[in-house]
Amino acid sequence: MDKLILVDGNSIAYRAFYALPLLSNASGVYTNSVYGFTMMLLKILEDEQPTHMLVAFDAGKTTFRHKDFQEYKGTRQKTPAELSEQFPLIKQVLDAFGIPYFEKEDYEADDIIGTLARTCACKDVSVHIVSGDKDLLQLVNEDVDLLLTRKGITEMERYDSRAIEKKYGLKPRQIIDLKGLMGDASDNIPGIPGVGEKTALKLLHLFPSVEEVVAHAEELPGKKLREKVKQHREQALLSKKLATIYTEVPLSLNLDDLALKGRDGKKVVQLFERLEFNSLLSRLAKDGESNLAQHSVERTIPYQYIETDEELDAWSRFFADGEKSFFAEVTSDHPVRGKLIALAVSDGKTQLVLPAELVRENNMIRDWLTRADQPKTVYDAKTAQSVLLGSANLQVEGLSFDVLLAAYLLDPSDSHPSLSRIVNSRGDGGLPSDDEVYGKGAKRRQLEGEELAKHIARKAYYIHQLGPVLQEQLAEARLEQLMYNLELPLSSILSKMERRGVSVDKSRLNELGRELKASMDQLEEEIHEIAGVVFNINSPKQLGEILFDKLGLPVIKKTKTGYSTSADVLEKLAPQHEIVEKILHYRQVGKLYSTYIEGLRKEIGSDGKIHTQFQQTVTATGRLSSTEPNLQNIPIRMEEGRRIRQIFIPSQESWYMLSADYSQIELRVLAHLSRDKSLQKAFREDKDIHSHTAMDVFGVCEEEVTPLMRRQAKAVNFGIVYGISGYGLSRGLDIPQKEAKAFIDRYFATYPGVKEYMDRIVRQAKKDGYVTTMLGRRRYLPKINARNYGERSFAERTAMNTPIQGTAADIIKHAMVKLDQHMAEKGMKSRMLLQVHDELIFEVPEEELPEMKELVRNTMENAVELSVPLKVDVNVGSNWYEAK
DNA sequence: TTTGTCACG
DNA sequence: ACGTACGTGACAAAG
Numbered sequence: 053m054d055k056l057i058l059v060d061g062n063s064i065a066y067r068a069f070y071a072l073p074l075l076s077n078a079s080g081v082y083t084n085s086v087y088g089f090t091m092m093l094l095k096i097l098e099d100e101q102p103t104h105m106l107v108a109f110d111a112g113k114t115t116f117r118h119k120d121f122q123e124y125k126g127t128r129q130k131t132p133a134e135l136s137e138q139f140p141l142i143k144q145v146l147d148a149f150g151i152p153y154f155e156k157e158d159y160e161a162d163d164i165i166g167t168l169a170r171t172c173a174c175k176d177v178s179v180h181i182v183s184g185d186k187d188l189l190q191l192v193n194e195d196v197d198l199l200l201t202r203k204g205i206t207e208m209e210r211y212d213s214r215a216i217e218k219k220y221g222l223k224p225r226q227i228i229d230l231k232g233l234m235g236d237a238s239d240n241i242p243g244i245p246g247v248g249e250k251t252a253l254k255l256l257h258l259f260p261s262v263e264e265v266v267a268h269a270e271e272l273p274g275k276k277l278r279e280k281v282k283q284h285r286e287q288a289l290l291s292k293k294l295a296t297i298y299t300e301v302p303l304s305l306n307l308d309d310l311a312l313k314g315r316d317g318k319k320v321v322q323l324f325e326r327l328e329f330n331s332l333l334s335r336l337a338k339d340g341e342s343n344l345a346q347h348s349v350e351r352t353i354p355y356q357y358i359e360t361d362e363e364l365d366a367w368s369r370f371f372a373d374g375e376k377s378f379f380a381e382v383t384s385d386h387p388v389r390g391k392l393i394a395l396a397v398s399d400g401k402t403q404l405v406l407p408a409e410l411v412r413e414n415n416m417i418r419d420w421l422t423r424a425d426q427p428k429t430v431y432d433a434k435t436a437q438s439v440l441l442g443s444a445n446l447q448v449e450g451l452s453f454d455v456l457l458a459a460y461l462l463d464p465s466d467s468h469p470s471l472s473r474i475v476n477s478r479g480d481g482g483l484p485s486d487d488e489v490y491g492k493g494a495k496r497r498q499l500e501g502e503e504l505a506k507h508i509a510r511k512a513y514y515i516h517q518l519g520p521v522l523q524e525q526l527a528e529a530r531l532e533q534l535m536y537n538l539e540l541p542l543s544s545i546l547s548k549m550e551r552r553g554v555s556v557d558k559s560r561l562n563e564l565g566r567e568l569k570a571s572m573d574q575l576e577e578e579i580h581e582i583a584g585v586v587f588n589i590n591s592p593k594q595l596g597e598i599l600f601d602k603l604g605l606p607v608i609k610k611t612k613t614g615y616s617t618s619a620d621v622l623e624k625l626a627p628q629h630e631i632v633e634k635i636l637h638y639r640q641v642g643k644l645y646s647t648y649i650e651g652l653r654k655e656i657g658s659d660g661k662i663h664t665q666f667q668q669t670v671t672a673t674g675r676l677s678s679t680e681p682n683l684q685n686i687p688i689r690m691e692e693g694r695r696i697r698q699i700f701i702p703s704q705e706s707w708y709m710l711s712a713d714y715s716q717i718e719l720r721v722l723a724h725l726s727r728d729k730s731l732q733k734a735f736r737e738d739k740d741i742h743s744h745t746a747m748d749v750f751g752v753c754e755e756e757v758t759p760l761m762r763r764q765a766k767a768v769n770f771g772i773v774y775g776i777s778g779y780g781l782s783r784g785l786d787i788p789q790k791e792a793k794a795f796i797d798r799y800f801a802t803y804p805g806v807k808e809y810m811d812r813i814v815r816q817a818k819k820d821g822y823v824t825t826m827l828g829r830r831r832y833l834p835k836i837n838a839r840n841y842g843e844r845s846f847a848e849r850t851a852m853n854t855p856i857q858g859t860a861a862d863i864i865k866h867a868m869v870k871l872d873q874h875m876a877e878k879g880m881k882s883r884m885l886l887q888v889h890d891e892l893i894f895e896v897p898e899e900e901l902p903e904m905k906e907l908v909r910n911t912m913e914n915a916v917e918l919s920v921p922l923k924v925d926v927n928v929g930s931n932w933y934e935a936k
Numbered sequence: 937t938t939t940g941t942c943a944c945g
Numbered sequence: 946a947c948g949t950a951c952g953t954g955a956c957a958a959a960g
Contacts, residue, residue, distance in 0.1 A: 590957055592940055611940070613959090618941065643942060647955060673952060675945085682954045685944035693943080718945090718951095771950065780950030841947050853951045857945090861952095889945040889952085 056104040056172055056310060057096055058165045060183035061153065064089055065142060067184040067201055069135045073843070076834040077328040078463050080821045085138040086327060090145050092201075094332070095208075096182060097149075104177075104310040106168065107146055107153040108161035109139070116158050117294055123240050124294060141327065148320045150313030159301050162188060166297035169196050172307055182208070187231065189216055190297060192224035222256060232262040232292025243291045244284045251277070262292045318481050325476035355396070355403035355509030357502075361414055367404060371420045374399055375452070377429040377516035378421075378436075381508045382443075383498070385435040386680075387550035388663050392443035394504060396512035403509035412444045427452035429519040431471045431511070433540065434668060437547040455515055457539045458522035460669035461531045464831055468669045475514045478521055483514050530828050538827065538862070539668065541869045545884065546666045546676075553661030554683070554885050554893075555703040556652070557931065564695060565649040568641050575638040582631045589638055592617050603629060620786075640692065648687065648696045655681045661703070666887070673854050674829045674861040676887055684888045686932070697933035702895040708928050710882075710901070711935040712908045713891035715923040716741055717860045718773050724918040725826070725855060728805025735920040742766040748802040749795060768795050772806065773856055775849025810852050817851035825858035826916070827866075863922070864890060867915035874911055880904065893932065901928060 068088020075084040096102070117124045146153045154164060165181055165188065173179040173195035181188055184201040189211060192198050197212040216224050233252035235243020247255070255272065259265045265272075266285040272278050281288070324333045358364050377400075381393040392408040395417075411417055420426050421440065430436045433454040440446040459466065459474045466473075472485040489507050490496050499507060526532050580586045583602070587594045596615035599605045605625050609616035619636060626632045655662050664683040666676050678684040686700075687693025702709055714720075719741055723731040734744045746757045746765035764785055771781040782792035800807040814836075817823050822832045831854045836847040868887065875882060882900050886893040892912070896904045905926050912924045929935035 588958080590941095591959085592957095593959080613939070616940085639942080643956080646957075647943070651955070667953095671952060675952065677953055679954065682944080685942090685954070687943060689944085774951040775949095777948090777950065779948065782950095784950065842949075845947095845949070849949075849951070857952060860945095891945085 054104055054177045054307070055100065055102045056106070056168075056177055056179045056307070057100060057102040058168055058179065058181045059093075059096075059105070059107040060161050060165060060181070060185060060188065061107040061109040061142070062161050063184040064092055064182065064201070065135065065139065068092070069132075069138070074134060074839055077326070078465050078832050078834060080832065080834045081141075081327070082134045082138055083141070083327050083329075085135055086141045086145060087329060087332075089142050090329065090332060092182070093145070093149060093151070096199075100180060102180075103312060104307060105151050105312050106164075106305075106310045107151060108164040108168075109153065109155040110160045111155040111157050115160050115163075116298070117160075121241075121290060121294055144323055147316075148323050149315045152310050154305065156301065156303070159298070163298040163301050164303070166191050166299040167301040167303055168305070168310075170299045171303075172310075177307065187227065187236075187295065187297070190224055190227040190295075191299075192216060220253060222253070223260075226256055226260065228292050228295045228297075229256055229260070229262045229265075231295035232288050233265065235291055236295065239294070241291045241294050242284075242287050244280055244288050246276075246280055255281075262288050322476055322481040325473065325481070353403060353506075353510035353513045355405050355505060357405045357505050358410065359407065361410070364406070364410065364414055364416060368416060370399065370402060370404070371416060371426075373426070375427045375429065375516075375519070377512050377519065379431065379508050379511040379515060380436050380439055381504065382435065382439045385432070385439070385665075386663070387435075387438040387547065387665060388442060388553070388657060388659075390435070390439045390442065392439050393498075394508060396505075396508040398509070398512035398516045400513070400516045403513050405505040405509050408443065411440075411446075418444075418446060421446050421448050424449040426450045429453040429455065429515055431474075431515050432456045433543040434547045434550075434666075437544060438551055441547075441551065451540065451544070453519050453523065453535075454540060454543065455518045455522055456669055457543065458518075458526055458531075458535060461534055461539065461829070462522070462525055462529060464669075464672045464674065464829070467672075468667065471511055471514065474518060474522075478525070479514060479518050483510060529830060531830070534827055534829055534862075538865055538869060541872075542865050543668060545868055545872045546668060549884055549886070550663055550665055552703075552883055552885060553657065553659065553663035555661050555701050555895075556656050557699045557701045558656065558660070561649065561653060561699045564699070565645065565653070568645045568649060572638065572641045572645055575634055575641065579631060579634050579638060582634070589635060590642065595635070599625070599629075599632070599635075603631070605629060605632075640690070644687065644693050644696065648693070652681055652696075652699070662700075664886070671861075672831055674825060674858040674865075675889060676861075676865075678886075683886055695933060698931050700932035701930070704895075704897070707895050707897050708901060708930060709932050709935040710894040710896045710904060710908065710926065710928050711891060711932065712894075712912055712924050712926045713888075714860070714864065714912065715925055717863065717890050717922065718856050719769060720918065720920050720922060721826075721856050721859045721863070722773065722806065722809075723920045725859065726803075726805045726809030727919065728803045728809070731803050731806065732920050738921075738923065742769060745769055745799070745802075749798045764795065768799050771796070772799065773853060775810075775852035777845070777849065813855060814848050814851050817847070823851050823854050825855050825862050827859070827862040829858050829862060831858065860890065863915050864892070864912075867912040868892065870915060871908065871911045874907055878903075878907070880907075893935070896928070 065085050069085040072084040072088050074082060075087060076082045143153060156164060169179050169181060169191045179196040180199060181191060181196065182199045186200065188198050192211060192213055197210055199208040199210055202209050213224055216222060222230065230252050231241065233244055233247050233255060234249055235241045255265050259268050266281060266288060269278055269281045272281060376397055378395055378397045380395050383391040383393060392411060394405060394407050395411050396403060396405045406417060428450050430451060433451045437448050440448050455474055459469050470485060472483045475481060475483040490499065526535055576589065579589055583598050587598055589595055593614060595617050599617065600607050600615050605628060607615055608621045608624055622632050622636050652662065657663060662681065664678045665680055666678055668676060670677045687696050720735055723735050734741060742762050742765045743757050745768060746761040747754060749765055749768065750761050767781060767785045771784060776796055778789050778793035778796060781796060782789040785792060813823060817833050817836045821834065822830050824830050833847045833851055835843045836851060838844040838847065864887065871884065880900055882894050882896040882904050884892060884894050894904065909924045909926050913922045927935045
């Protein structure tokens, strides 16, 4: 038996729009209604397993009903633009799923559904209607039922004749009589004034239809009611007519036209990528290993597998010239441990796949890879360089384009996109994801032979395809300088830094470890002693029970799952019980031990060094990040932790660690961007900026600034950089919100240019949908016009902060590129090792110290031209700790 | 895998 | 009345 689902498209779209927050993707396209609609479709397809389906939409503004009653739907507000722009997307989803949809001038979706329900329902076809509108109950009969959305979108309640009878005591066809009597405010159907659902039902239980009710008006109970019915009899009859779904729309559709064609996996994936329906994508991938793979996208890309020098010789013309792409398959993207497995090269037509051994030994391919005049497009230049250097001793040159860096520059909120994602969002979607190809989690395996060759050949092919597409998009977004003069050169520098690594003083590490362990054990014992019970101090749950249930300390803050035991809470409780201070100390020492002693120890390689990985495509602001291990968060604020820095030492005898950090770079950037005269003056005169702010904000002279005032001013300065709010500052300083607001007001009065800048940047963001840094780096803020206060405020603060944080990131990156050049030109032996956002760390032979100090300071201070000077502090020591 | 916590700029 | 400081990554516990 066939099963036909008729969906009231407008009703579901509205329902989804108002049920979900106003979501949007990175390019600012609203997607909440599409998302809800899609959820509903998936649910229906899965639960009902229909053979046929049709989604009906309203067409145009007026329908035949307006001829009878001009005010029909007159009170209805115009469809919000945020919703109407989503209808085309909903139709794209339907296309991708192979679901027919239909609309017809002069008729509403209801009428189309009604007509089809009447004509299609028979003993061989069951019909099910999906809507959020109760009116459609009138279409229910033995062969037709209605799935009415309950709360949300995917929860539905099934109404058949019996369910309607039970709920209203009415036959389905009497629903129109009900509406005729009571009217419908949302459609502006009048009904009989003063008659609501209760009275209407009472009347219909006496007489079965509007016609009967008005005919027997004299027999109705209650004088007032009789009068009202008599007075509004015409209106009631008209209302019934308006409420009646027209079931004789002339349609040229038959059941065959409504057959489900099955989804087009490629289209679905592409569309979901574009809409950023990530949860749905993974759901499809999960429940449809077969499902998605079957319909997949996958294009077969031809390739040649080349095993010997002789075979490769035949391709000398291929390598002679022209832009090509390559993809290096590696065992891991670790800068030192990663090994080359095979290489695929593409010129867009021909794909060659070469095993690692051939790459290591064949001169033609080596020459091509190392020639600066042979342009090469890659995905992830940094890894390609590291691995080819480590595995084949090849210094790759001529890297002309990186599709990963390009995708990141175009939208940095899409952190480290996979090649498959980029192909899905900016190409033809023909590349299956690595998870699909290699398997996920425990099932992951390394590919071999043909399978591997096929996959990396198509990767090389798609990298080649993407090159021009992304280049054009970069040009359009004015991101070319950033790409070619900053990120691409930087990727080579980062690759070198990662491969160099930082040397570790293992004996000092062990010494600190023993010390911390002893301290931890003792604190643990004391805490258990005081608590009178042995428990896991590291478990927030157990700790909460001890502190708040057993010891009865006051609960200051709660988390989703229970009591908060965070440091700011514990600090407030410290005076009340001696155990609290010990717990705080235990936490501190425990953190040092597990993250920095044990954690770092695990990362020491066979060369006695730690090789962090710098992520160049992760942060939304343009900063770098550091992983495995993170060397950008080595302790410094507390002396006890700061000593961890003693383990980082130069790699050679009689060399030194040199650290150079920008002083107040973000506030200087703010002075530049805001053009605030007062702030600029402070920096030109090289004032202590926090004291200076304290003087202005508290209205005192230099000698009168107390440490507390300076501390508070510092917090205000931080707040300004973060995109200030009274609430945020009050939490940062632990003062009432009112006082915090007063600080901010005084700050803005002192630095009016800053206030103007903040207003300007937020206005700009609302207009353009994105903000930019000094060098033009972009960040999209799709929620900047959100209706939800929290979301909007967050976007506004981000609009204020990103140009500042991002410009600072631009500046230090630029300094790194220049420094690398200068050091090479001067033939320095010194090496850049680490970058920590506003700081660069080098190892330097003793004889180069004077020159390096000068070179580093000069280059960093002059990396870009600002309206205020940049200031760099340089320090030298025998380890990172000493270079302070 | 998610949550709470805490290390950094 | 609303309700969060900006940007990261790692670890331990618990689901």
